[in-house]
Amino acid sequence: MREGLQLDPPGNAKRYEVFHTDCPARDVVDHVTSRWGIWVLIALLRHDLRFFELRDSIRGISEKMLAQTLRGLVADGLVSRTVEPTTPPQVTYALTDFGRHVGEPLSDLFARITQGLPPRPES
Amino acid sequence: MREGLQLDPPGNAKRYEVFHTDCPARDVVDHVTSRWGIWVLIALLRHDLRFFELRDSIRGISEKMLAQTLRGLVADGLVSRTVEPTTPPQVTYALTDFGRHVGEPLSDLFARITQGLPPRPES
DNA sequence: CAGGATCCTATCCGATACTG
DNA sequence: CAGTATCGGATAGGATCCTG
Numbered sequence: 001m002r003e004g005l006q007l008d009p010p011g012n013a014k015r016y017e018v019f020h021t022d023c024p025a026r027d028v029v030d031h032v033t034s035r036w037g038i039w040v041l042i043a044l045l046r047h048d049l050r051f052f053e054l055r056d057s058i059r060g061i062s063e064k065m066l067a068q069t070l071r072g073l074v075a076d077g078l079v080s081r082t083v084e085p086t087t088p089p090q091v092t093y094a095l096t097d098f099g100r101h102v103g104e105p106l107s108d109l110f111a112r113i114t115q116g117l118p119p120r121p122e123s
Numbered sequence: 124m125r126e127g128l129q130l131d132p133p134g135n136a137k138r139y140e141v142f143h144t145d146c147p148a149r150d151v152v153d154h155v156t157s158r159w160g161i162w163v164l165i166a167l168l169r170h171d172l173r174f175f176e177l178r179d180s181i182r183g184i185s186e187k188m189l190a191q192t193l194r195g196l197v198a199d200g201l202v203s204r205t206v207e208p209t210t211p212p213q214v215t216y217a218l219t220d221f222g223r224h225v226g227e228p229l230s231d232l233f234a235r236i237t238q239g240l241p242p243r244p245e246s
Numbered sequence: 247c248a249g250g251a252t253c254c255t256a257t258c259c260g261a262t263a264c265t266g
Numbered sequence: 267c268a269g270t271a272t273c274g275g276a277t278a279g280g281a282t283c284c285t286g
Contacts, residue, residue: 025237032236033156035258051268062260067269088267089266098239105228105235112228113155114148116221158278174248185280190249211247212286250285258277265270
């Protein structure tokens with residue numbers, strides 16, 4: 001299904017030249033803006049969290065989706081995973097520099113939507 | 124499935140207090156970060172576009188999803204729809220102030236991911 | 247050109263059960 | 267505690283056809 005995305009007819013489509021989503025950035029964007037990715041990032045933006053803390057913070061997320069989302073974010077280099085070999089095991093998730101860098105506009109987005117929603121603060 | 128999200132046990136969950144996604148902002152965030160919403164917004168951030176221009180810009184999107192995405196964004200007050208009663212009909216989509224306001228961090232997000240990805244354009 | 251309606255498939259995602 | 271594996275229902279989304 002990716003096939004149709006990056007074809008680039010020489011003559012006519014150049015005008016638009018938007019972001020034919022050919023690059024790997026597309027996948028990262030997909031992960032970041034996935035159903036749960038954004039919430040995980042925003043949560044981690046505030047402070048590092050363990051698995052169950054994330055699960056409790058983002059109430060409604062299933063462990064499956066949390067694990068899956070985290071795996072994607074770790075693979076993308078946005079989140080770091082630290083295992084403390086204690087008993088019981090303790091795994092802490094934190095944002096990498098890149099993750100923090102990406103998380104900022106996300107937090108901003110959330111703030112703008114939240115504040116922009118009320119009937120209209122404008123004069 | 125929304126039921127489990129906003130329940131608020133008085134005693135124990137207050138610590139996390141993140142964003143229990145109870146508010147309408149959740150829906151807007153969902154639309155904005157939907158598979159195609161982000162690309163539509165970024166495309167419109169550059170200049171107003173007609174339906175087929177959007178379809179061509181975001182190659183890979185189906186007309187169905189484009190229409191559906193646009194409907195959601197219009198309903199959310201992010202995008203305006205202007206119909207010129209010519210023949211053939213001509214419909215132009217543009218961002219509202221709110222849409223532009225929300226689109227900015229999105230564009231920023233995309234830029235940061237794109238720039239952050241390459242091995243390191245350093246030097 | 248700008249979509250709506252329909253059908254049908256891929257995938258998302260939650261629930262459950264099990265492992266280190 | 268921190269996950270993985272599997273199953274099945276729900277939904278997203280693409281292809282196609284049709285309308286104003």
